[in-house]
Amino acid sequence: MIQVAINGYGTIGKRVADAVRAQPDMEVLGVAKTRPNFEAETAIDKGFPLYAAIEEREHLFEEAGLDIAGSVDELVADADVVVDATPSGIGAENKSLYEEYETPALYQGGEDADLVGVSFNARSNFEDAAEADHVRVVSCNTTGLSRVIAPLREEYGVEKVRATLVRRGGDPGQTSRGPINDILPNPVTIPSHHGPDVETIFDDLDIDTLGMKVPATLMHMHSLNVTLEEEVDAADVRELFADESRLFLIPEHMAIDGSGKLKEYALDAGRPRGDVWENAIWEESISTVGRDLYLFQGIHQESDVVPENIDAIRAVLGAADAEESIETTDETLGIGL
């Protein structure tokens, strides 16, 4: 069994922990957290050994009545692999710790691409991670873009991608973030970082991205344009996408008009936390005008990278090939709405 340490038990970390537990070939060795908040409480309730990410704060956990299994150093030393799910920039600070104990590590998309040699998306470049000890699982938006671009490149060739990313202002729990009643070009300058980030997956891709922020918390929404190398029927693209397990085509009859109903559907379906691990593509939106393909897709910022982290664990340890890993991950999590 692969012993997985999870450093950072917030939005991503707690979901990765549950996903690891669901795998037949892995177990959660422990999770590390900086503060004894509600998530720390839940970790204990679930039986995940809890480690203090910062030694000086151990007493805060004790005062809150939460048992600490040890220091993060011990956790890293004993693990086969660490998933670093700390806030952006903290992963970079943690890298020397992982190197000290020679524990392979996965970082999240908020870290700079040049922190590590390999940026990872399971569908697009699984094999690249086999040669690296430090791998970055790209961000939710980059994951969402890569999953769509990969099959299009293989099937038709892609001349250029142009995407407008209408981003949620914050996650549901991020009460300090905005905007309220506003639409912000964000960043105002073009391109946003997303285009160059997708190029860490496809290094020869021509892509321009524009970002905005709006007063919503549930999901991001992409307005995507892909100029293909040949003219294609929209129906063919729908068929191509239907074969991709991590692309969910929302059928018209479901009458899902936005991210609110989509999340409600995921909750109704009994998914943990109402997670939508797949790109949610509105089937009716898939359109072609000459070589220009257009579509809308919802990207659940809290969860679409979770299966990618699971696959990255296997990739970096050489524990499975892409097909085998993706199939196991999808089956155990229940991916494929």
Place this chain on the structure above:
Amino acid sequence: MIQVAINGYGTIGKRVADAVRAQPDMEVLGVAKTRPNFEAETAIDKGFPLYAAIEEREHLFEEAGLDIAGSVDELVADADVVVDATPSGIGAENKSLYEEYETPALYQGGEDADLVGVSFNARSNFEDAAEADHVRVVSCNTTGLSRVIAPLREEYGVEKVRATLVRRGGDPGQTSRGPINDILPNPVTIPSHHGPDVETIFDDLDIDTLGMKVPATLMHMHSLNVTLEEEVDAADVRELFADESRLFLIPEHMAIDGSGKLKEYALDAGRPRGDVWENAIWEESISTVGRDLYLFQGIHQESDVVPENIDAIRAVLGAADAEESIETTDETLGIGL
């Protein structure tokens, strides 16, 4: 003096009435309204003769203590021109009334393009209105797109336009509209009506548009891509736009990050209702990648068509040429932030 009747005294009508009053060559003959609400009260306070748009409802105005100058038939009969600013679809119903009295009429962008022979944007096709008695002033979004496309076509030639329109859910007063905390592809199908609508102004233009709705009320935001016929420096595009009176380039030093601060700036500047009649283009966002031009622009849905209605009055009556009319309108309203 051109005698102007305004049928419909809501978001657009009340602004057009104020703008007509500010012109040296026009006056407001009267405004017609269906209900004695706060706007009817303000019309009386401003000294605009108030007409009942629906005869059977005259008693409601009397009961509210508001004096009615007469019926909408009398208003239309006496006017040189009618600006129909009624809700979408009602303009079409009113057309026969205007024809009955042979009064030239302007309609708003919510009406079908085929209701009339000519769709109008002052910067793009002023002269076309001279030969028509019934003219449609295109919608706020189509106006915003046309104003940018016209100079680009003239200067560089346009191969293709792709735009994502992130639209406010409703105007500040539209309390029944949504969404709350959501991002809706709207319409889900592609293209949105905006692209074909822009083609009523430029009939040979290749344009695809995608629409969304978000929980904001202040302005729309466009993520615009124009593939030009030649490679151009972003600095040259900025200079080109700086010469256009109805394009306001937001300088970086103003630190205006979205529509909220933009509206606040317009209010601070003493503009009536904080109206932003110009396209508000973030100067930093104007970027070129090869022949692809990108930018973000805010479109104030309540007011950007107001100067266009004023110009359309002169155009349809042959009272001035484009340059003369636009200059007068801009000067009297204070356009050019």
